Amino acid sequence: MIYFTADTHFFHTELLGNNDFAPRPFKNVAEMNATVVANWNRRVKAGDQVYLLGDIAMVPNKPRAFAEVAGVLAQLNGQLIIIKGNHDSRAFLKYLAKNDGGLANGKPHYQFADVGALIKINHHQFFLTHYPLLLGKVQQTFNLHGHIHHYMLPIAENINVGIDAPERELLPTxxxxxxxxxxxxxxxxFERKQATLAKHSRD
Structure with a gap:
């Protein structure tokens, strides 16, 4: 299986709390980190792939801090395909590549797609980026992105997959x-967002 997410922001203390920008109602980053890891692993199995669309963590640009983040990422099931976010330094991504412990099946735990990737699933194209794109008029094409946290672009094809994205509220469960x-x-x-936007345009 293939999954998508963004903006995990491990160790980012400033995001904690019930704020409008990035609501994260946790007492501390240890609780937040553990919650994300547990809920990730309830869904993702060892042989799955997860596209992580940037902003992995918020830590100092130092090897000791990189090691802390790597310790959390090592607990996550599946192969992580990482697209660089604005809070992900190249030094950090190089650290992950150099210290990749690998998976049980012999594959690397991390792959890197730098600024973006394009994949096809179920006759749809998925443009995967950290920053949202303005694609113009498209058919069967989605831009999956992060970066804007609890904010939703008024374009059905732009879908924020961040862990604190409002699009998640469109799901039935x-x-x-x-x-x-x-x-x-x-x-x-996409279907719910498209219907909601169409309704608003008629009102």
């Missing part, structure tokens, strides 16, 4: 915080 999204859920979000 609330996902536990930190759960990566499946392609079927992306399609469901």
């Amino acid at each position: 609330t996902l536990p915080f930190g759960t990566p999204l499946a392609a079927s859920e992306i399609e469901r979000i």
Whole structure:
């Protein structure tokens, strides 16, 4: 299976609390980190892939801090395909590549797609980026992104897959915080978002 997520922001103390920008109602970053890891692993299995669309963590640009983040990422099931976010330094990504412990199946735990990737699933194209793109008029094409946290672009094809994204509220069942999204859920979000935007335009 393939999953999508963004903006995990491990160790980011300033985001804690019930704020409008990035609501994270946890007492401390240890609780937040553990919650994301647990909910991630309830869904993602060892042989799955997860596209992590940037902003992995917020730590000092130092090897000791990188090691702390790597310790959390090592607990996550699946292969992580990482697209660089604005809070992900190249030094950090190089650290992960150099210290990749690998998976039980012999594959690397991390792959890197730098600024973006394009994949096809169920006759849809997925442009995967950290920053949202303005694609113009498209058919069967989605831009999955992060970066804007609890904010939703008024374009149905732009779907924020961040762990604190408002698009998650369009799903019929609330996902536990930190759960990566499946392609079927992306399609469901698109349908609900498209219908909601069409209704607003008529009102």
